Amino acid sequence: MGVKERKERDKLEMRDKILQSAHKLFLEKGFDQISLRSIAESIEYSPATIYLYFKDKNEIFHALHQQGFGMLNQAFQPLTLIASPFDRLREMGKAYIQFATTNPEVYELLFIRTEPMEHLATCMDDQWTEGDRAFDVLLHTVKGCQEQGYFVGLDTQNMSMLIWSFIHGLCSLGISKHISHVKEARDNQMVIDEIMNNTYQTFQLMLERLKN
Amino acid sequence: MGVKERKERDKLEMRDKILQSAHKLFLEKGFDQISLRSIAESIEYSPATIYLYFKDKNEIFHALHQQGFGMLNQAFQPLTLIASPFDRLREMGKAYIQFATTNPEVYELLFIRTEPMEHLATCMDDQWTEGDRAFDVLLHTVKGCQEQGYFVGLDTQNMSMLIWSFIHGLCSLGISKHISHVKEARDNQMVIDEIMNNTYQTFQLMLERLKN
DNA sequence: ATCTAAAACTAAACACCGTTTAGTAAATTT
DNA sequence: AAATTTACTAAACGGTGTTTAGTTTTAGAT
Structure with missing residues (x-):
């Protein structure tokens, strides 16, 4: 029953997706221009979702x-x-x-x-x-x-x-x-x-x- | 008729007041904690007033x-x-x-x-x-x-x-x-x-x- | 002293921000 | 099929810098 494992993988994938997006954004627009909202938009999730994967x-x-x-x-x-x-x-x-x-x-x-x-x-x-x-x-x-x-x-x-x-x-x-x-x-x-x-x-x- | 001169002096005084307040605030609370609103509050003026003395x-x-x-x-x-x-x-x-x-x-x-x-x-x-x-x-x-x-x-x-x-x-x-x-x-x-x-x-x- | 025009000031709004809450929809377990 | 856990989000909260539209105060002219 590999559903638990898949879920964990999904969780890590999502974390990585957020990080990749953040990295891309802060390379493109510079530091102070990265916002949780822009990260959220670029991965097409709501801002609140990010808080399920990162504390802040x-x-x-x-x-x-x-x-x-x-x-x-x-x-x-x-x-x-x-x-x-x-x-x-x-x-x-x-x-x-x-x-x-x-x-x-x-x-x-x-x-x-x-x-x-x-x-x-x-x-x-x-x-x-x-x-x-x-x-x-x-x-x-x-x-x-x-x-x-x-x-x-x-x-x-x-x-x-x-x-x-x-x-x-x-x-x-x-x-x-x-x-x-x-x-x-x-x-x-x-x-x-x-x-x-x-x-x-x-x-x-x-x-x-x-x-x- | 030194009224014009006095006004100029007042203008500079106000600029200085704003700067002093900003300086004090950023020594006390650190950099990212200074806001125009906190500066405005500490000099007891509205935030919009600051824009009469500084562009931004x-x-x-x-x-x-x-x-x-x-x-x-x-x-x-x-x-x-x-x-x-x-x-x-x-x-x-x-x-x-x-x-x-x-x-x-x-x-x-x-x-x-x-x-x-x-x-x-x-x-x-x-x-x-x-x-x-x-x-x-x-x-x-x-x-x-x-x-x-x-x-x-x-x-x-x-x-x-x-x-x-x-x-x-x-x-x-x-x-x-x-x-x-x-x-x-x-x-x-x-x-x-x-x-x-x-x-x-x-x-x-x-x-x-x-x-x- | 009164009117006028300019100057000084502000309340309220706008568009953002990070973060929290409460509630919905989907997936999983029983 | 029902119950429960998980994934997600809309909406709000309190904050930010900035602009706009309007009010009050002041200065100079009549």
């Missing part, structure tokens, strides 16, 4: 947040194959920037918007472990670099935090409209991308000088 | 944005007296972090939220010049450092952008709830402040190693 809007954001972290981890997956820690670190930075610039809305959801974080804070179960794990990977890579003579005398955790801060700051400034000081950059994404690349390259040069 | 809500944010930049510039004012560029750079970073941590809501408005920026983009008059000027100060200081043997061979603009990215990233992560990897940091502001200080100190050590 934050829970939808939370689910998208998890999904986004999945995407990011997937982007990092191939990099674990790189043996040299310093090379791996460089490529991790590149991949991070690449992810942020090609999925700015997702990046915003993951690292800039505070809504799902605040929601998580109220949950007892630590589901922000994905973030912890990602940071552990960074820590491990920095440690590897140090064993090869980079960043000697600098604390591993502080150095990791430094690197993350820089990359995150660069991505944040690139995604938001805050890169000024070059008037062409105001609306030209290509100029912004170039600034980001140049800045990252300079960072890389800086790190290379920190050997021995 | 974005224009209020925009005005607060300018005001916030004034505060930041004021915090930077004393630092121009520091003769040594490298010392000045260090103190600028400290002042920036200090500003961000003591006025997180203002910092969020200035550098994280995109609303007033998007509004500015539609304005023809370039009023984001304050940001440009602040960056010029940074550029000038970095150039000074280079003349004293720091960061040689690195592009001035890229280096400035690197520094701003790092500091901004650090502040962003500190303000939002995204610093994980230390479970105590989840809700303890003191731990977060310490992480930020340690990270900045490490950055400083790094820069010092880049002499010659």
Whole structure:
């Protein structure tokens, strides 16, 4: 009697349908433009139906947040194959920037918007472990670099935090409209991308000088 | 017959009253909790009245944005007296972090939220010049450092952008709830402040190693 | 002092929003 | 076939930003 199983599948399918629709909408129209009502309309159900599958809007954001972290981890997956820690670190930075610039809305959801974080804070179960794990990977890579003579005398955790801060700051400034000081950059994404690349390259040069 | 002048004064006073009220409200209740209606209530006028002094809500944010930049510039004012560029750079970073941590809501408005920026983009008059000027100060200081043997061979603009990215990233992560990897940091502001200080100190050590 | 025209202000409405409630229709179990 | 659980929704609640139409207050001219 697989009716129970089918029902469960249906339930998950519906959840997924809602999430897919939300994802599509917030890619198309941006963040503040997603409403439960627009999600409901796009899946051709009434707004109240969504509350049968999600507690509230934050829970939808939370689910998208998890999904986004999945995407990011997937982007990092191939990099674990790189043996040299310093090379791996460089490529991790590149991949991070690449992810942020090609999925700015997702990046915003993951690292800039505070809504799902605040929601998580109220949950007892630590589901922000994905973030912890990602940071552990960074820590491990920095440690590897140090064993090869980079960043000697600098604390591993502080150095990791430094690197993350820089990359995150660069991505944040690139995604938001805050890169000024070059008037062409105001609306030209290509100029912004170039600034980001140049800045990252300079960072890389800086790190290379920190050997021995 | 100074009646016309008085009316103009009254108009400006009212604008200021609205802005003060908005500022107070968004310090008290946070960002998303400010509504035109709550502003109106706190100044004891009807919501529609606000539209006689501001085009829309974005224009209020925009005005607060300018005001916030004034505060930041004021915090930077004393630092121009520091003769040594490298010392000045260090103190600028400290002042920036200090500003961000003591006025997180203002910092969020200035550098994280995109609303007033998007509004500015539609304005023809370039009023984001304050940001440009602040960056010029940074550029000038970095150039000074280079003349004293720091960061040689690195592009001035890229280096400035690197520094701003790092500091901004650090502040962003500190303000939002995204610093994980230390479970105590989840809700303890003191731990977060310490992480930020340690990270900045490490950055400083790094820069010092880049002499010659 | 009275009339007029402009300025200041607001009540009410509009079209949204997230969320809840109460009730209907369909599917499943008995 | 009846009873019960499940899936769904219409309508409402209290909130938002904004507009409109109309009222009150003020200023200047007669």
